[in-house]
Amino acid sequence: MNEIFGLSTLDLSRFQFATTSIFHYFFVPFTVGFALIIAILQTMAYRSGDLRLENLTRFFGHLFFINFAVGVVTGIVQEFQFGMNWQGFSNFVGNIFGVPLALEVLMAFFLESTFLGLWWFGKDRIPAWASLASIWIVAVGTAISAFWIIIANAWMQNPVGFELQGGRAVLTDFSAVVFNPKGLQWFSHIFTGGLTVAAFFVLAVSAYHLRRRHNPGAFRTSFKVALLVASVGSLGVLASGHVQGQTAIQDQPMKYAAFSALWDTPKGVGMPESLVALPSNALRENRFEISLPYLGSFLAFNNFTEKARGINELQAEYEARYGPGNYIPWVWPVYWAFRVMIGLGVIMLLVSLIYVFRWRQGKLDDPGRLYPVLLVMPLVPHLANFSGWITTEMGRQPWIVQGLLRTQDAVSPLNPLWVFVSLTAFWVVYLTLIGLDIFLLTRTARAGMHEPEVEAPSLPSPHYLSEGARP
Amino acid sequence: MSADLPGTLASVWFFLIGLTFTIYFFLDGFTFGEGLLQPFLAKNEAQRRAMIGTVGPFWAANEVWIILGAGAIFAAFPLWYGTLLTALYPMFALILLALIGRGVAFEYRAEMDNPRWRIFWDVTAFVCNALPAFLWGMIMANMVRGLPIGAGGRYGGGVSETIDLFSVMGGLATLSLFVLHGATFLLLRLDPAGDLHRKARRAALTFGAFATVLVLGFVLLGFVGRELFNAFGLSEWLFPALAALNLGLIWLALTLRRDALAFAATGLTIVFSTATIFVSLFPNVMPSTLGAAYDLTVVNAASEPYTLRLLSWACGIFLPLIIAYQGWNFWVFRRRMQGRDHAEDGQMVYGQDGP
Secondary structure (H helix, E strand, O other), rough: OOOEEEEEEHHHHHHHHHHHHHHHHHHHHHHHHHHHHHHHHHHHHHHHOOOOHHHHHHHHHHHHHHHHHHHHHHHHHHHHHHHHHOHHHHHHHHHHHHHHEEEEEHHHHHHHHHHHHHHOOOOOOOOOOHHHHHHHHHHHHHHHHHHHHHHHHHHHHHOOEEEOOOOOOEEEOOHHHHHHHHHHHHHHHHHHHHHHHHHHHHHHHHHHHOOOOHHHHHHHHHHHHHOOOOOOOOHHHHHHHHHHHHHHHHOOHHHHHHHOOOOOOOOOOOOOEEEEEEEEEEEEEEEEEEOOOOHHHHHHHOOOOOOOOOOHHHHHHHHHHHHHOOOOOOHHHHHHHHHHHHHHHHHHHHHHHHHHHHHHHOOOOHHHHHHHHHHHHHHHHHHHHHHHHHHHHHOOOOOOOOOOHHHHHHHOOHHHHHHHHHHHHHHHHHHHHHHHHHHHHHHHHHHHOOOOOOOOOOOOOOOHHHHHOOO | OOOOOHHHHHHHHHHHHHHHHHHHHHHHHHHHHHHHHHHOOOOOOOHHHHHHEEEEEEEEHHHHHHHHHHHHHHHHOOHHHHHHHHHOOHHHHHHHHHHHHHHHHHHHHHHHHOHHHHHHHHOOOOOOHHHHHHOOOOOOOOHHHOOOOHHHOEEEEOHHOOOOOHHHHHHHHHHHHHHHHHHHHHHHHEHHHHHHHHHHHHHHHHHHHHHHHHHHHHHHHHHHHHHOHHHHHHHHHHHHHHHHHHHHHHHHHHHOOEEEHHHHHHHHHHHHHHHHHHHHHOOOEEEOOOOHHHHHEOOOOOOOOOHHHHHHHHHHHHHHHHHHHHHHHHOOOOOOOOOOOOOOOOOOOOOOOOO
């Protein structure tokens, strides 16, 4: 009754949350960066009156649309499952956590879905400036949406502006929640990460068509815009990630120690940084490790002497503070996901810089020998996001709200059978969705845009015929 | 209703949530209805597209109202949120999967010009419109009937407690109401000279009859058999009576061929039915069948006043804005779809402004 195939309701609910969040996050950051790129392109089209650019925005708009709907519908699951699977969590934090969630809907979701509809279906019914305004509103809406959801998540990682009353967290200071330092750092990380997802996709599509000399004039423009966005995005994501890692030592020291597989507080002068390690939770040490002296202090504190505390010391401290229990996250996935994330971030920056350099040399029309790399690059930011969520969410276990509520105390008293059935259903549906999304994106991207002579910017695909009529 | 501020504010929030659900059922009701009628009314690709086109620019924004409704319950009544969603877990899981399927069907159906691809999405869309249309009724019925909720909002029952004649009747009532609402929406949006328009009117008359019987049956089951809706006091018959009166009005409007009136009337039926549910619940948000001590009420399930005040400010500022721009969206697409929706060649021909 309490287990199915050896899995408890808690295990299944955690797995379901991870599944639905990571799949949802496959679609969402794409929208954040893509709306901005399309808005920039449409602004250029509006100012120049260039029909090719206008066609280009409709072409990318079509790709945006394919992705957007899936992002919206998978997002509903995110909201509902707090109540469905995490009743204890809902009761404990609803007072606080619900507010940014409600604000996200009020300030962003309505904006995005209404104005995207207007932009897409209403192109010939509203003036050009209103169409331009609509896509900018969509772009701003996606950023607002990301902001509130990150503020909510940051509260779970670093709870502020509350007091405990009758066994639940009660909001006392909303501005503390909004200006949670964790949230602001996080938002810049998530937002710039979103930029890279879309930018490398647009780069790949543009390179594909540049290579084939389809509308080189238009795709050169989208290549340049995407390249700038990719450069800003990769720089920003690395810089904000670095700051975040450093602050984790203060507010989530256990998570930081897991990043570095730092079991014992280093003795001697300075903290080394592990380069390769095989961490073992059972042994509470690394089975194998290569580390560089002083590098840890330099990365974490910008000097060569300061040290972070190790996992074993923190475990003893938490037991003294919160009572007996295991406060150590599962170290090896956190450690490796952290390194994969950073490695992929560095690759993104390198590729951007190489192409900025080629641009300065006037060689943009020819994607060059790195062309195959450009075509694979859209996967890289996705993998980095995936690793990032593993790092941060597994790194804070066993806490669902840092220091206040453990994941095991937050789960709903459900029959594991129902969670098992729903989990299976979500896997089937989400895998299908990802497959279809990739299939349709690739297909539409390769088909390219309508030639300007054809002049069919409002009719990129048949179903919009039904509402895309010209008066 | 208590006079102190937390109780009052919580009560205001309870009715705001009721309002959000009402708007949601009104707006998404016709989207579900359109999808459910499609296989029965459209006989070729052109007609299918014409029908999809009637809701194309609206469905995404319509759906946001349920995200707001759920978010508002989460923030304003956390205890209610956790209990409701946990107790009715299988129903909500099905609704979520169906909403995913419906949204994707909308967007992906026309991406490929392949008959099998389209049939796949048409079937998906039909199933995914039918499930929420039915399940929302079941959920509302369970909410008013009450569930075996214990201390701290812990649900002690299984799935069998959530399915009985009353909740199935609730499901059928919403299903038929949404189909009816979808039919009158189509009357407003389609070319009045077309084949589809004629069929939509016939469907509206048929489902008007179904909806009348089922909604009245649901109300009677609840009222007579289970002594629900007692909270009304003197006006206990008011909302159900108004809902029934409206169904009469719908028939009249359909017979007189007043499309706008018919749509307004089916919309009002949904408004009054939803209002009945929420008014009869008050001051509970979810009664417990284990005893009044375990009832979740607007007071014991609510968030603290500070949170509620914040939410009030946010809604005060943003709701009028949302209503304004969503209204503008409907205004931009106010024209009827003009065209030979019965054309066999799949070509749409667009005319000038509708009435």
